[in-house]
Amino acid sequence: MVDGPVVAVRGEAYREVPPELARFTVTASARDRDREATLTRLAERAAAVRVLLDDPLIDRRETGDLRVRPETRRSGERVVAWHGSVVTTVTVTDFTALGELMLRLADQDQVEVAGPWWSLRPDSPARREARHAAITDALHRAREYAEALGAQVTALVELADEGAGAQPMMMTRAAFDGGLPESTPALELDPQPQPVHASVLARFVISEPVLS
Missing domain, CATH: 3.30.70.2970 (Protein of unknown function (DUF541), domain 2)
Incomplete structure (x- = not known):
């Protein structure tokens, strides 16, 4: 719970x-x-x-x-x-x-x-790096929302891969x-650069907001 x-x-x-x-x-x-x-x-x-x-x-x-x-x-x-x-x-x-x-x-x-x-x-390392970066981005966003509420991120509830993977x-x-x-x-x-995309859904617990 x-x-x-x-x-x-x-x-x-x-x-x-x-x-x-x-x-x-x-x-x-x-x-x-x-x-x-x-x-x-x-x-x-x-x-x-x-x-x-x-x-x-x-x-x-x-x-x-x-x-x-x-x-x-x-x-x-x-x-x-x-x-x-x-x-x-x-x-x-x-x-x-x-x-x-x-x-x-x-x-x-x-x-x-x-x-x-x-x-x-x-198994390209580029895909692994993109997934790590997506998780970092999710945590950064969660902290921004928490900060706007005068709260802090305290725990991770759920992390799900959206399965976007690499682009064709x-x-x-x-x-x-x-x-x-x-x-x-x-x-x-001229080798063409390859797009790599990763996306995750995350739910974090935050401390009680300070609403004033």
């Missing part, structure tokens, strides 16, 4: 911090009238991509969304060509040579590169298709 007056407040904190992760996708494609030729070309191009992705700069790579489909005429089911594609998602934490890596990949035949998408790690990761999408010149140009990328 709460003994004394209670003040309820919301504490918030907002930060913009440098991103910790960058993700981009690499899509290798092939098209031919013959299905076997399509599959062979797709496998060769995917293998060439894997060779370039064997780089210490890369923290993680994941292959997904493999597609092989027939192209038919508008009328009927006659197959006139086969399309194939495979997508690899790449994650890096070192951004120093990210632009160069993406352009090297885009220089491959029938390869599309899209990204990067900037984000924070799920900022995204910058750039698409590159094969066909770059032999001398790959330099590409400078």
Whole structure:
């Protein structure tokens, strides 16, 4: 049972911090009238991509969304060509040579590169710091209200996370298709700051107000 007056407040904190992760996708494609030729070309191009992705700069790579489909005429089911594609998602934490890596990949035949998408790690210290700051803000507000009443904060009754968490990761999408010149140009990328927001609800017991 709460003994004394209670003040309820919301504490918030907002930060913009440098991103910790960058993700981009690499899509290798092939098209031919013959299905076997399509599959062979797709496998060769995917293998060439894997060779370039064997780089210490890369923290993680994941292959997904493999597609092989027939192209038919508008009328009927006659197959006139086969399309194939495979997508690899790449994650890096070192951004120093990210632009160069993406352009090297885009220089491959029938390869599309899209990204990067900037984000924070799920366990980023920035989120922890924002939560701490939100609690500090709640306590500061409670003390301001108590002071206005001639009272003091004496105890914490309840603390609840509003669950706002971090804002969705900022995204910058750039698409590159094969066909770059032999001398790959330099590409400078500017990582986008990531917004981090934390919000808590808190109830504090205060001493008896001095109302005059």
